[in-house]
Amino acid sequence: MSSFKIARRNIRRNKRRTVITAASIFFAVFFAVIMRSMQLGTYTEMIKNVVSSYTGHIQIHKKGYWNDKIINNTFPENTELEKTIAKIPEVEKVVPRLESFALASFRQLTKGSIVIGISPEKENNMTKLADKVISGNYLSKTNKGVLVAEKLASFLKLGVGDTIVLMGQGYHAATAAGKYPVKGIIRLNAPDLNNKIVYINLSEAQDLYSAPNMLSSLSILLKNSDDIKSVKTAISDKINPENFEVMTWEEILPELKQAIESDNISGQFMLAILYMIVGFGVFGTIVMMTVERKKEFGIMTAVGMKKIKLAGILFYETLLLGILGILSGFAVSLPLILYFSKSPVPITGDVGNTFKSFGFEPVIAFSVNPHFMINQISVVVVIVLIAYIYPLSYILKINPVKALRN
Amino acid sequence: MNIIETKNLHKTYKESEIEVHAVRGVDLSFEQGEFTAIVGPSGSGKTTLLNMIGGLDKPTEGEIIIDGINISTLKGSKLIDFRLRKIGFVFQAYNLIPVLTAKENVEFIMNLQKRPKKERIKRAEDLLKAVGLGDRMNARPSKLSGGQQQRVAVARALASKPMFILADEPTANLDSESTRNLLEIMETLNKEENITFIFSTHDTRVVNKARRIITIDDGKVLSDEKK
Numbered sequence: 073m074s075s076f077k078i079a080r081r082n083i084r085r086n087k088r089r090t091v092i093t094a095a096s097i098f099f100a101v102f103f104a105v106i107m108r109s110m111q112l113g114t115y116t117e118m119i120k121n122v123v124s125s126y127t128g129h130i131q132i133h134k135k136g137y138w139n140d141k142i143i144n145n146t147f148p149e150n151t152e153l154e155k156t157i158a159k160i161p162e163v164e165k166v167v168p169r170l171e172s173f174a175l176a177s178f179r180q181l182t183k184g185s186i187v188i189g190i191s192p193e194k195e196n197n198m199t200k201l202a203d204k205v206i207s208g209n210y211l212s213k214t215n216k217g218v219l220v221a222e223k224l225a226s227f228l229k230l231g232v233g234d235t236i237v238l239m240g241q242g243y244h245a246a247t248a249a250g251k252y253p254v255k256g257i258i259r260l261n262a263p264d265l266n267n268k269i270v271y272i273n274l275s276e277a278q279d280l281y282s283a284p285n286m287l288s289s290l291s292i293l294l295k296n297s298d299d300i301k302s303v304k305t306a307i308s309d310k311i312n313p314e315n316f317e318v319m320t321w322e323e324i325l326p327e328l329k330q331a332i333e334s335d336n337i338s339g340q341f342m343l344a345i346l347y348m349i350v351g352f353g354v355f356g357t358i359v360m361m362t363v364e365r366k367k368e369f370g371i372m373t374a375v376g377m378k379k380i381k382l383a384g385i386l387f388y389e390t391l392l393l394g395i396l397g398i399l400s401g402f403a404v405s406l407p408l409i410l411y412f413s414k415s416p417v418p419i420t421g422d423v424g425n426t427f428k429s430f431g432f433e434p435v436i437a438f439s440v441n442p443h444f445m446i447n448q449i450s451v452v453v454v455i456v457l458i459a460y461i462y463p464l465s466y467i468l469k470i471n472p473v474k475a476l477r478n
Numbered sequence: 479m480n481i482i483e484t485k486n487l488h489k490t491y492k493e494s495e496i497e498v499h500a501v502r503g504v505d506l507s508f509e510q511g512e513f514t515a516i517v518g519p520s521g522s523g524k525t526t527l528l529n530m531i532g533g534l535d536k537p538t539e540g541e542i543i544i545d546g547i548n549i550s551t552l553k554g555s556k557l558i559d560f561r562l563r564k565i566g567f568v569f570q571a572y573n574l575i576p577v578l579t580a581k582e583n584v585e586f587i588m589n590l591q592k593r594p595k596k597e598r599i600k601r602a603e604d605l606l607k608a609v610g611l612g613d614r615m616n617a618r619p620s621k622l623s624g625g626q627q628q629r630v631a632v633a634r635a636l637a638s639k640p641m642f643i644l645a646d647e648p649t650a651n652l653d654s655e656s657t658r659n660l661l662e663i664m665e666t667l668n669k670e671e672n673i674t675f676i677f678s679t680h681d682t683r684v685v686n687k688a689r690r691i692i693t694i695d696d697g698k699v700l701s702d703e704k705k
Contacts, residue, residue, distance in 0.1 A: 078575070078577060078578070081577035081578075082577050084577075085576065085577050244507055367573070368575065368576070369574040371569070371574075371575070372575065373558060374532075374534055374561070374567055374569075374573075375561070375562070375567055375586075375587060375590075375634070376558055376559070376561050376562025376590050376591075376638070377558070377561075378555050378558050378559075378590075379555075379558070379560075380555075381590075439560060473529050473534045473535045474536050475535075476569065476573070
């Protein structure tokens with residue numbers, strides 16, 4: 073009769089005790105998995121929104137561009153560099169852009185705008201920009217024309233087929249001026265961008281700003297966002313750091329990173345409270361389970377069972393209760409998060425509008441990343457092991473005579 | 479030849495700040511094959527004396543020599559191991575392990591002794607048959623009567639092939655029928671297999687069967703008579 077078998081039978085013997093302990097672990101795992109999945113899923117969705125709609129995971133600029141975003145801080149288009157980066161196995165897409173400021177005018181109306189020169193096909197591969205066209209057509213490689221953000225178009229009172237005038241300062245103080253037919257109107261999630269963006273063919277932008285073959289950035293989308301650090305290092309090794317700066321989305325959008333981090337900390341704090349409550353619950357039942365069996369332990373040691381072996385039985389019992397709670401917690405929470413990861417919960421009303429105003433999809437997304445689940449299991453196992461300290465010390469100190477008298 | 483000797487055995491403990499002298503200078507010796515009853519009123523020190531002989535409790539003063547070893551000097555797992563190999567216990571309240579069947583309870587001790595499985599099973603079955611429980615081997619304690627549980631406890635005590643068996647009021651919770659059965663079994667085992675039994679008891683039925691009666695009161699041996 074192995075210690076494990078005795079432990080298993082003890083678990084079955086007192087069903088009420090087993091149910092109470094396993095249920096407290098079940099609820100901890102259930103709520104922790106749901107909460108954490110929702111939190112991490114929402115962060116991932118936010119990051120995906122930002123990364124795939126514009127920034128990419130990593131950007132390369134001319135050194136100093138990020139602090140002084142002027143047309144003079146651009147770098148020559150280099151297909152070799154693009155190819156070298158594209159060859160890094162973790163890289164999915166490399167998208168070139170030339171971005172600068174211009175005044176956009178139609179008839180009597182003028183508004184400041186951001187003009188972004190893009191390679192239509194590459195840009196669409198990364199940002200699905202063509203899907204955001206609400207009227208007209210998406211740009212093609214050859215046509216001369218622009219896509220105007222919805223709110224900017226509405227301000228200028230222009231539509232598809234109208235001609236927009238762009239004026240600004242070009243490379244090395246040259247005058248930048250041009251008129252372009254509006255090929256399409258696009259709707260961008262972020263209201264700020266929806267108010268001022270004009271997309272134009274990359275070659276047209278280079279002509280407009282008298283910056284032939286110049287780029288302000290290469291945006292890089294990775295296959296997996298976990299590889300950001302390693303790819304940044306790989307890229308930094310392949311370029312001259314005197315000429316270029318390599319920035320991750322976290323460096324480009326530090327405010328988003330901070331917002332996620334602070335929300336993450338508050339989420340973890342809530343989880344810690346939840347675990348603490350559950351920890352006391354588990355500890356209480358384990359103390360009860362130990363003390364009420366004092367006599368049984370006394371018999372076992374009296375007839376010749378070594379205390380360490382007895383402690384082993386209790387270890388298995390505690391572990392089995394933990395496993396039972398963890399498995400049942402996952403059995404219920406996993407199907408839920410799998411379902412909601414495929415069908416995120418839409419957020420409506422004011423909260424939804426707030427999400428939209430930050431450029432995020434108004435949905436509560438769920439993560440099914442195994443890392444956080446492993447973390448939850450580890451935390452519960454640690455709680456159970458901490459709770460086991462009591463029966464362990466109780467067994468080691470047990471006096472068979474006193475225990476038998478119990 | 480003596481298998482157990484106690485020399486000037488004393489036991490003092492504190493109960494609610496009052497010093498209780500449970501055993502006062504007991505000198506006894508026991509030989510192989512004895513069937514001895516230690517009698518005396520409640521609180522006379524019988525159970526304390528038995529616990530000390532069984533290595534469950536430490537004397538405040540004096541020595542207990544079992545098979546030539548002073549067990550007062552043994553500690554921790556060495557003492558547990560000594561109990562496992564030399565001493566069998568039968569307790570008043572049966573004290574079987576509730577989650578194990580009758581056979582597993584008997585096997586349990588041999589399992590602790592790391593005996594081969596085949597040997598364990600055979601011996602457990604033989605012992606349970608010997609105590610008249612051949613048909614209740616797979617029953618858990620909760621499904622057995624008090625008398626049956628106590629017979630399992632005797633089989634368990636015998637399983638480790640101990641040098642002697644200490645039985646602390648083994649019939650206290652049993653009815654007459656169960657007491658008679660149990661005593662017959664223990665007497666048979668004593669006579670046929672020369673197993674040494676030492677009881678602490680109030681029960682006159684046990685006393686009548688015993689071949690040596692030690693009377694204790696106030697922690698001292700008042701009389702030691704052999705029949």
